Amino acid sequence: MERDERLRHSSSFGAAAAAYAEHRPDYAHAAVRWALAAAPGRRVLDLGAGTGKLTATLVELGVEVVAVEPDPAMLAELRRALPDVRALPGSAEAIPLPAASVDAVLAGNAMHWFDMAVAGPEIARVLAPGGVLAGLWNVLDDGVGWVAGLARAGGGEAVGPRDTPAAWRAETAGMHLSRSGAPARFGTPEQELFPHGQRRTADSLTETLATRAGMLVMPEGERAARLGRIRAYLAGRPETADGEFTLPMLTAVLRVRRL
Template sequence: MAIDNLAARGFEAGAAAYEMARPGYPDAALALLVEEFGLGDGMVVCDLAAGTGKLTRRLVETGADVVAVEPVEGMRTQLAAVLPGVEAVDGTAEAIPRPDASIDVLTVAHAFHWFDAPVALREIARVLRPGGGLALLWNERDESSAWVAEMSRIIKWHERTVSRYQHVNWATVVEDSGHFDGLQERTVAWDQMMTSEVLGERVRSISYIAVMPLPERERLVAEVISLVSRLPEPFPMPYTCRVQWCRAL
């Protein structure tokens, strides 16, 4: 099944920028997954929509046996360069290339909004063993910081369809599927240390900006970089990492 056209084009074009500039996942988020699901040796984990492997590399650190599923070739190429020992397979959330009941824990980091949710949840339930864990993670820029809020205004973030996931009640979506118990949630505040060069790549890695004509894209990059011109480098870019988890019935 084909993925959303903007995701396909945007993540192919922005794959290198994505790897350079997008945030990873904080220790506290990983500790939560270890505590809730017992992640570690002997566990089979699927990182679905793995991208360049920002979460995958943290899952590998737990000692679990990790498979990454990612439909965009450019993103898989970046992942393979960082994690040559990890199996990275072409596949989508709507047709996960794994056998029934073969996965202990499935993670979706900052990607569930791209899925056809009812179809994906049915597929995730199929590949998870009964009682297996599902975790959704989201890294949201913390707009209580003035320059971060201004960045969102410049790139018209809140006017774009892709930002709507921030207002979706994912607990209801997951529960309505009938395949999982109640979604629990915890948030972790953390900082990604940045330079203005990395911030430029951060802007270029956003799907709808990655596909803009060059002059328009670079005008946005320059405007965003001007926001941090007085900050000593490296400077923090604040994020809230939202971790949501549940178990297959």
């Protein structure tokens, strides 16, 4: 994705901040624990924190967390939901924290928006020696038949370019986390997948998919047509036609240590 296009997508969420807060899933606790397992301490930065989905999980796990988010509307939702968390305006390219002040930097469904040529050195600056950078993504478990069909019915804009395990691996393989300039600041990345799920109805799952960046930047008529196809697909599947169901997901983690 070109820089201007990436900026257009990444800045689209603020207009849907309330819907994002209501409908987006949290993260599998096992995935977050694995992301933090190699960290030298419990001071954690949630970078690109959005409305606080990952922040809330970190609070539940009892770590010392500070959240940084560039979008004012998203940050306002985070502060409303988690008033006791230190939440600051800022970005991955300009982190408002001192050098070596955190033991881990985590990013939930956000690292693909970072300009790593700038953000890599900045993240390395705020990390203590031996600290951990980890990106987490909630991806659809397309090993389940109806979920694979949903991905086809919704199209790439609905489910996103990294929202299945294979697509996520391909996308993150292209993230040059180990070198953001010279010399190398990070070691060899590790990847893991953890089972996860979200209770949804056909309507609420459609609302969830409507908060994806590709859908938010789409012309209104095209967006309505795409969401209509998703609703029709869910209405025609026995797994999703009536009442609540669990959307099978995986929390995917890319973890790398600061050298």
